[in-house]
Amino acid sequence: MNKNFLFAFLFIQNFFLAQTSERILSAEKWQFKNSKEQKWLTASVPGTVHLDLMNNKLIPDPFTDENEKKVQWVENEDWDYQTIFKISSKELENQNIDLIFEGLDTFSEIYLNGKLLKKTDNMFRKWEIPVKEYLKLGDNLLQIKFKSSVNTGKELAKKVPFTMPESPRSFVRKAQYQFGWDWGPRLVTAGIWKDVKLNFWNNATIENIKTEQKSLTKQKADLHFQVTVLVDKEGKYDILIDHKTSQFQLKKGKNSVDIPFTINNPKLWQPNGWGTPNLYTIKVSLQKDSKTLSQQELRIGLRTVELIQEKDAKGKSFYFKVNGKPLYIKGTNWIPTDSFSPRIAKEKYQQLIGDSKEANMNMIRVWGGGIYEDDEFYKACDENGILVWQDFMFAGSFYPSDEDFLNNVKEEVKDQVNRLQNHPSIALWCGNNEVDEAIVNWGYQKQFKYSKEDSLQVWKDYKKVFHEVIPNTLKEHLTSDKNVYWPSSPSIGWGHKESLTEGDSHYWGVWWGEQPFEMYNDKVGRFMSEYGFQGMPSLETTKSMFSGNPDLNLQNPTIKAHEKHGRGWEIINKYMERDYHVPNDFIKYNYVSQLLQARGMQIAIEAHRRAKPYNMGTLYWQLNDCWPVVSWSSIDYLGNWKALHYQLKRSFENQVILAEEKNGILSFYAVNDGLKNFEDVQLELEVNMFDGKNLCTNIFIPKGKTLDGILKFETIAIKELVSDSDKNEVFLNLRVRDKNKKLIAQNNYFFSKPKDLKLTKPNITIKKISSTEIEISTDVLAKDVYLMGDTHFSDNFFDLLPKSSKQIQLSKPLEKVEVMSLWDTFQTK
Incomplete structure (x- = not known):
């Protein structure tokens, strides 16, 4: 790069920075202390007081052992945070300097160089304070003093003439789960939980942009961008939306302008299962005299809901x-x-x-x-x-x-x-x-x-x-x-x-x-x-409940403490x-x-889906955890899929075949949630013994020709299917095919509860295909095959049918894969 070009580049860059720039104060050296004490300790921002106390080895990890009980004192204390940051003469030349807190948890006082700027009372709000007049060249002291949310909440509760349930959390605008739930610990935090920054700007700056979709057809999307501009110097300004320029005369203060914008031949944002969630990147910039003052980038999707x-x-x-x-x-x-x-x-x-x-x-x-x-x-x-x-x-x-x-x-x-x-x-x-x-x-x-x-x-x-x-x-x-x-x-x-x-x-x-x-x-x-x-988390996550060697015992106090119900x-x-x-x-x-x-959850989801279109939605409780715990989650705290999540993947397929039993009669429902209809579908129904012997095969042709939502087949009595066989020794294999005999959906149905099945010991073999792929096979039905190891398996907790095999991908290589099936639990009654 030659010197003239470098000088030009730096001049343009510095000029742009002089118009609008941002400085993250979270990266400065922060300290904290108990307000009662004198000694300052190192802190991290964004963060919480519990994490800072843990990092300074003043409290144990509340996620392990029974340590949650040992850290309850933290919520009753007041905590102070501070940092010293330098301001240059160049930065002070900016017309406007705003101090922005993206999140403060929760009751705090903000001081800059000893001056009280603002009191805060909401974890979920953004706090923006003009501070140019309070800043000085060189070192500046920023302090945030947090009051105990529990103590403050109790004071607020006294103002109501009757007892409110869940006091004091009802009076505190902060994350309610911190006060404890039937899946989470009580850890009422305080601290600077999101970024802190300084925003420097001159003449004008974009404060906010809203998109409105006026109409949407295959030919075009008519949009309006509502741009809010904060103006320090009145005058003519240009707003560019992807190179389309509109000029406005803006007054000093807050201005809101509406700019139409068209996208031809739009690609829709489609929900999962229906297609691609197409996104458009839109750049919006504010200019004066061809100089960029402020700009934002949006990622929008075109859809109607x-x-x-x-x-x-x-x-x-x-x-x-x-x-x-x-x-x-x-x-x-x-x-x-x-x-x-x-x-x-x-x-x-x-x-x-x-x-x-x-x-x-x-x-x-x-x-x-x-x-x-x-x-x-x-x-x-x-x-x-x-x-x-x-x-x-x-x-x-x-x-x-x-x-x-x-x-x-x-x-x-x-x-x-x-x-x-x-x-x-x-x-x-x-x-x-x-x-x-x-x-x-x-x-x-x-x-x-x-x-x-x-x-x-x-x-x-x-x-x-x-x-x-x-x-x-x-x-x-x-x-x-x-x-x-x-x-x-x-x-x-x-x-x-x-x-x-x-x-x-x-x-x-x-x-x-x-x-x-x-x-x-x-x-x-x-x-x-x-x-x-509820279901237990993976063994790996269960072991993480312990700070030392885990004692895996249902009577262990640590394991009991990690069940909050x-x-x-x-x-x-x-x-x-x-x-x-x-x-x-x-x-x-x-x-x-x-x-x-x-x-x-399988029983619930299948009941919901069979009731389509009377029922049009099923949201189970819950996806994830906030710590290692026995809970309703399908994915545990460490990110491991529980049996539930593997089942959900099967139960939530766009096309499924479901069976319902009432008074000895079976009904079958083919459900299609996709956009594509299937014509001339048929149901294949196989009755098999657990050892693989086929008892009978039936083919059902429904009265309806098209599977475009839900299709109910003819009912059949279980006795007619099973005949003289013991229903504890047989199962149904259900398959739906389209007019080209292509498999659309399949499922297995068992006539009895798992404990009543007359299972025989499966001979399960695992063959290594590559470092991250295995093939698993069995001679007889292997019910609920459970693969164990420190890796993610592409499928798990599945039924492996007699004389069949299945390929499984591993997220990382594993020396040895251990395996268990439901039969193994029959040996420990």
Whole structure:
């Protein structure tokens, strides 16, 4: 590079930096201390006080042993953070300098060079403060003093004349799960949990951009970009959208301009299972006199999403229409994937969303007791065709509605909506998780001896927050094509019959009500947004609960401490006794608990899918964990797939064949959730012994010719199929083929519960094909084959049919693969 060119490059670069630039203060050297003490310790930003205490070896890791109990004192203390950063004369020449906190957890005072700039009271808000007048050349001292959220919440609670459930968390705008849940520890954090930065700008800067899709056809997409510009110097400015220039006369202060934009022959953003989630990169820049002052880059997707609710003979529909067509929703519920969210790597978001895509999901519900997730989460959902049901962060309690609280919520909603609304994955905004149900069904009013006036006030508070403030703020800040709002999930509690005829349903009769799995066949609503059952994590994750050598024993206090549901072990055992032999051996118990969880969810999902189009959505509880724990997750804290996730991949296939048994009669349903219709389909039904002997084969031709949604075949009596055979020794192999005899879907159906099957010992052999591929085969039925080893298997917990083999890919080479099947558990009764 010659000197003249280098000088020109540096001049242009420095000029641009002089117009707008950003400096990340998170990278500075930070310190923290207990406010009562004098000694400063090293800290990390973004971070939390628990992580900083752990890094300084002042507390043990609360994820291991029973250490959670040992760190509860942290939540009652106040904590101070500080850093010293230098400011150059060049930086001070900027007309405007803003100090921006992306996230402070939660009650804090911000000081710059001893001057109190702002008090904060919301973990979910962005705090932006003009600081040019407070900065000085050279060293600058930035301090953030955090008050205990628990103590502050208790003080706020005193202002209400009756006892609120879940105090003090209801009064604190921070992640509710930190106060403990039935799958997570109590770790009430404080700290600078997101980035801190300085923003330098001159003349004008882009504050926010909203995209609105006015119309969408095969020929073109008519868009409008609503660009908010903050102007320091009045004048004429150009806004460029992908080289298309529009000129505006902008006044000093905040300006909002509307710019039309057309994309010809648009490629649609399609949900997973329907096609490619096409994305467009749009560059928006602000210029004056041909000089770039500010610019942003957007990734947008072109699609339409509608929530359809229409009255019918059985109640009211509840389904999503995407790109003009009804989409059957298959997916999950998401909780924060760590109790200390600042340490969640981008790779973990990408991995979990990728795992959801691989399991044929098309929607994730972000649960209202966690956090508005990191940008990387929504980016991953955009890229993988996963729609997002976005709860606002309120869960399972009552909430106040005083003026300060309502204003705080309004600003929270505004900040999050402005941040997230351009993501094509966002399908619905939901006011809360189970707050309506908590008021109506959970008996808190009786428990806390509310007066009639108290109960009326609770309902008035609820209406104010979730039927006025949140939806009104959405209307104000969302573009019209993004404004799909649902006040509360579920809309009606599971104890009411209407919960199965309209709205969305959280059905917890299984697990909480201890009803048998078979009850799922009867309790099918229009959209099942929560239901679940617990299973143990992988052995690797179970071992990680221990700081030293793991003692794998169900009576071990550490393992007991990593089950947060008060009756969790008791409920698991109760269900296990119904369907399986209960092993004494820990490894076998771990294995069976995973099979039990997968079996329950399979029964639920198949019942939901058989009810299509009455039912148009199934979101099980839950995808992930925030620490090593026995829980409802399908993927454990370390990222290992439990038996459930492997089953979900099979149960969520776009085309499935399902069997239903009632009073000795079998019905068969072929379900197609894809865009392509299948003509002249037929069902092949084979009855086989466990040793592989074929008893009979039937072919059914349905009356309907086309499989474009759901197709029910003729029913048949089990006696007619099984004849004189023992139904505990036979199974059905179901296959659906199209008119070209191509296999569309297949499944196995067993007539008895797993514990009643008369299995014989399979001779399972494993052959190494390459360092990352094996072939597994068996002589007789090997039920629920479990491959063990420190690698991810492309399939696991599967049935291997008699005299068959299966190729399995490994994520990394393994010297030895151990194997177990259900037969092995019959030996430990």
